[in-house]
Amino acid sequence: MVLKKRQSHGFNSLHFPSVPKAPRSARRAFRKRIVEDSQICAFELLASLAGKLLQESESSSASSNASDAHDRPAISDGVVKRERVETKPVKTECLDLGSCEESIFLPDYDSPSSDSRQSLKEIPPPAESDSILERSSTVSNADSSEKGNGDEKPIQCEKVLAKVEGVSPVSVETCDAKPESGLGRQPLADGMETRGLILDNACSSKDPMKLSAKNPALVNSANTVKVLSHGNSLPSASDLKHGNDVKLGIRDDDENFFRFNKLSNRRKAFKPSSRIGDRRIRKLLSSKYWKAAPKLKDYELTKPLFADLGMKPLHHKRKLSCNPDKTQGDILYKRRKFSDRSLVIASDGGFSSESVCNSPEKGMSGDNGSAVLCNGGVLISIVHSRSSLVKLSIKSFKIPELFIDVPENATVGSLKRTVVEAVTALLGGGLRVGLVLHGKKVRDDNRTLLQTGITSTENIETLGFTLEPNSVQAPVPLCCEEPPAILPCETSHLIPRSPETPIVESLKLIDSLNLAPSPTTNHADNNSETSDQEPLSSNADVVADNKPPSDSKALVAVEPASAEALAVVPLNQKSKRSENVQRRTRRPFSVSEVEALVEAVEELGTGRWRDVKLRSFDNADHRTYVDLKDKWKTLVHTAQIAPQQRRGEPVPQNLLDRVLAAHGYWSQHQAKQHNKNQVTATATATLAMLQITDGQAVEA
DNA sequence: TTTAGGG
DNA sequence: CCCTAAA
Structure with a gap:
């Protein structure tokens, strides 16, 4: 009525x-409309590349020289170890997220590292970290010194890898770093890294390095890195040149993907801006249609991708005495976990405060270490503080997928280069950080966190950061323009791979994966007590529905099967694409609204x-x-x-x-x-x- | 990009 | 809220 x-x-x-x-x-x-460019998943791209490389390497391995054979075993070992470690470590929660991972890895470390690991746990005092660094450095040195022995070398490398891998992909490279070693892969990796460096720089430029002196882990890593850098020679420009028909595509969250033809001249890679023009963004099928790379090996993925992306580069730069300011950011990538259809890579960018290493001034070792170890670069984790402040700790960035089409007869080296180029191009344009909440991009820069809902725990869990290409910005000038010095063993890398294993025509990267370290698990550890912060794990992007954190305290939700599992499982086309796309948080309308x-x-x-x-x-x-x-x-x-x-x-x-x-x-x-x-x-x-x-x- | 509706 | 066909 x-x-x-x-x-x-x-x-x-x-x-x-x-x-x-x-x-x-x-x-x-x-x-005002903000046009968001498709986000580029450089990391994913890398991952995919890695997978390909892996395949290629496998096929080639038969023909490869003895040294390679040796290496492999080592690698595999390392991988295994790493996995093991990942699960285990969970308990050792470090103060910083980034550090946590490392600390976790450290334990597995066979040598002195075990000790160091403890120290890491305990950490905070800088002195300790230093000691740790030294330790690690020692180890690395030993490897280098032993180089003399071809046989021994490989072995050592193996060890290193194992350890390193646990810690960070980059470390792997270190072993191989020396050109003398003659490891095909490694050299490539180095080259990649260099470029990665560039990328990193671009990324980092945005974020001032601030973080973390705190992380012991960083320090350790730094040491490792150092060794690597020393050992490795810079790649020559000549190496860079390779013409391939490889196409790289990067897919962004929006499902746009970007493709570009690889430039014949590698040098161009260094000039990201030029490449940018080549990119074409177009709408792609929804993620559900994406196929994961048929098979990827862990080590391949982790190593090449991550290592390449950033670790070494940083070193180089620093060594080069680039302007610290420019170098600010280091990017670390880590593959966090795999989902059925996706490979998750966590990256630590200079962006994340955590990831940021000590200022260059502090000391190269420190810097490097931070960069490398920073591996922490896992996902973004958000920590709530009791105060009105919203503490965000970014463990990693979500990176879009990369698609790469490579001819079957392409060499691993060319593939790597291609990837590097693609990444470089993307990064060169300048990266910007995107915010994703509940699966949706938050475009309004003017909104407050409160308005955005980022302050609520509920939302935080769905908060993610992404690295996006910055179409507008000019490429960030990189410190070191001359690439030539950087790549060490490229030539070896260049060696054509046997086609035995058909290369997948197109590698499709999966959805980004994230493993956010599950805070809860971490807390479980007694260590957690120390930390006042409650890390809310935010799987930024990914919802790892599939992987409910088991009791295991492993930070990383990595699938146990890791090594084999790594092979990305073909994405079920019909599988729910839900994993990434989270529902927006429910926001009931208020009466006033x-x-x-x-x-x-x-x-x-x-x-x-x-x-x-x-x-x-x-x-x-x-x-x-x-x-x-x-x-x-x-x-x-x-x-x-x-x-x-x-x-x-x-x-x-x-x-x-x-x-x-x-x-x-x-x-x-x-x-x-x-x-x-x-x-x-x-x-x-x-x-x-x-x-x-x-x-x-x-x-x- | 918006509308308009179904899910 | 999401997803989409249509416009």
């Missing part, structure tokens, strides 16, 4: 301005949600016009049902009445309009007919 009553007079008082719709273009001007909505609809009607949005929710980024439309729909429904059946925050009846009134009015209005038009048309037609008739009549 009441409703009726309201309805009856409701709209009389309402003023319904007839607002002519401005041309779309005009209306658009209204609102409802009121605003009602008011807007009263004025504008029910068919102009965009205008409604602009009028009343223009600054509410989380309310899309679709949301408003949906809300209206529910409001109408709510108003039509008995109050007892309504759920959620009660909406004032008066508002509901207005909803009904407006709904009725506009429905009618629409109908009227429709009728009007029809009538008009009919009338016109009739008139025309009449006229015709008249004319005819007249004529007749």
Whole structure:
């Protein structure tokens, strides 16, 4: 009754301005639109490349020299170890997320490292970290010294790898670093790394290095890195040149992927800007269609990709004495985990505070270590502090997928180069950090965290950061422009691989994977007590639905099967693509919002949600016009049902009445309009007919 | 990109 | 809220 009553007079008082719709273009001007470029998943790309490389290497291995054979075993060992470690370590939670991982790995470390590991755990004192560094450095040195022995060398490398891998991909490289070693892969890796360096720089440029002196892990890593850098010679520019028809594609979150043809001249790689133009972004199939690389080996993935991306490069740069400021960022990547269809890579970018290593000034070792070890670069973890501050610790960045098409006869080296180029091109353009909340990009830079909902635990868990190509920005100048010095063993790398294993025509990277270290697990460890922060693990991007954290405290949710598992499981096309795409957090409309909505609809009607949005929710980024439309729909429904059946925050009846009134009015209005038009048309037609008739009549 | 609706 | 066909 009441409703009726309201309805009856409701709209009389309402003023319904007839607002002519401005041309779309005009209306658009209204609102600033941010065009988001597709996000590039450089890391993913790397991962995919790695997978390919791996395949190739496998095929080639038969023919490869003895040294290679030796290496492999070592590698495999390392991988195994690493996996083991990952699961185990969980307990050792370090103060910093980044450090945690390392600490975890350390334990496995056979040599002195075990001790160091403990120290890491305990950590905080810088002195300790130093000691650790030294230790690690020692180890590495030993390897280098032993180099003399071809046989021994490999072995050592193996060890190193194992250890390193646990810690960070980069470390792996260290072993091989020396050109003398003659390891095909490694050299390549080095080259890659160099480029990675570039990339890193670009990335890092954004973020000032701040972090972390705290992480012991970093230090350790640094040491390792150092060794590597020393051992390795820089790749020559000549190496860079390779013409391949390989195509790299990067897919972004939005499912756009980007492809570019590899440039024949490698040098160009160093000039990202030029490449950017080559990129083409286009819409791709939704992620569900993506196929994971057929088979990837762990070591391949981890090593090449990660190592390449950033670790070494950093070293080089620093060594080169690049401007520290420019070098700020180091990127570390780590493959975190695999989901059925996706390979997760965690990266630590200079972006993340955590990942950031000590300032260069501190000491190369320190820097390097941080860079390498920073491996921490896992996912982003968010920590809530009791204060009003929202503490975010970024463990890793989500990186988009990379697609790479490579001819079967392409060499591993060319593949690597291609990847490097692709990555370089992407990075060269400048990276920017994107924010993803509940699977949606947060584009409004002006919103506060509070407004965005980032302060709520619920939301934080779905918060993710992404590295995106910055189309606008000019490529960040890299410190070291001359690549030549960087690549050490490239030539060896260049060696063509046996085609035995057909290269997958296109590697498709999977959705990004993330393993955010599960905070909870970490906490479990006693160590956690120390940390006041509660890390909320945010799997930034990925929801690892599949992998419920088992009791195991392993930080990384890495699948146990890792090594083999690594082979990316072909993505089930129909599999729910849900993993990445999380639902937006539910944000019930407040009464005030409802009121605003009602008011807007009263004025504008029910068919102009965009205008409604602009009028009343223009600054509410989380309310899309679709949301408003949906809300209206529910409001109408709510108003039509008995109050007892309504759920959620009660909406004032008066508002509901207005909803009904407006709904009725506009429905009618629409109908009227429709009728009007029809009538008009009919009338016109009739008139025309009449006229015709008249004319005819007249004529007749 | 918006609308309009179904899921 | 999501997803999409249509416009």
